[in-house]
Amino acid sequence: MKLQTKREGxxxxxxxxxxxxxxxxxxxxxxxxxxxxxxxxxxLTLDFSGISFMDSSGIAVVMRCRQRMREAGGHIRLCKAGxxxxxxxxxxxxxxxxxxx
Numbered sequence: 001m002k003l004q005t006k007r008e009g010x011x012x013x014x015x016x017x018x019x020x021x022x023x024x025x026x027x028x029x030x031x032x033x034x035x036x037x038x039x040x041x042x043x044l045t046l047d048f049s050g051i052s053f054m055d056s057s058g059i060a061v062v063m064r065c066r067q068r069m070r071e072a073g074g075h076i077r078l079c080k081a082g083x084x085x086x087x088x089x090x091x092x093x094x095x096x097x098x099x100x101x
Contacts, residue, residue, distance in 0.1 A: 001028050002050070005035065010074075012041035017050030020085070025057035029064050036065070042074040049080035058085065059092045066098055077101070 001018040012035065018024065036044065044065060051058075062078065069076045077099040081089060086100075094100065 003028075003031060003035075005039075007039060007041070010041055011043040011045070012036075012039050013045040013047060015047040015050055018052065020051050020054040020058040020061065022055065022057045025061055029061055032061065032065055033068060036068045036072065040072065041069075042072075044069050044074060044076045046076065046078050047080050048078060048082065048085050051082065051085045054085040054088050056088065056092070058088060059094065062089070062094055062098060075099070 001016065001020065001024040004015040004017070006013045014032065014035065016028075020028065046062070046065065062076070066076050078089065078094070079101045081100070089095070089100065
């Protein structure tokens with residue numbers, strides 16, 4: 001899975017590209033943890049426009065980021081999820097816990 005980041009002030013946007021499944025979720029969580037720790041954003045946006053497939057492992061990634069951002073006093077937002085990832089996210093009720101557009 002590839003990541004591209006864009007920082008503006010205390011906001012960090014992370015473009016996710018590839019398949020977000022159990023094979024890549026653990027490594028992605030570690031990379032996102034490291035980004036949050038080094039960049040210290042108050043606003044984290046995960047851009048799902050490059051996700052071609054996502055299974056329930058993606059839910060764990062989002063929830064981990066949510067927890068890390070809450071601990072840091074910030075918040076997380078998800079954007080541009082395609083039909084398949086959006087279906088997985090909505091089935092898990094993520095929109096009740098994390099801002100989605």
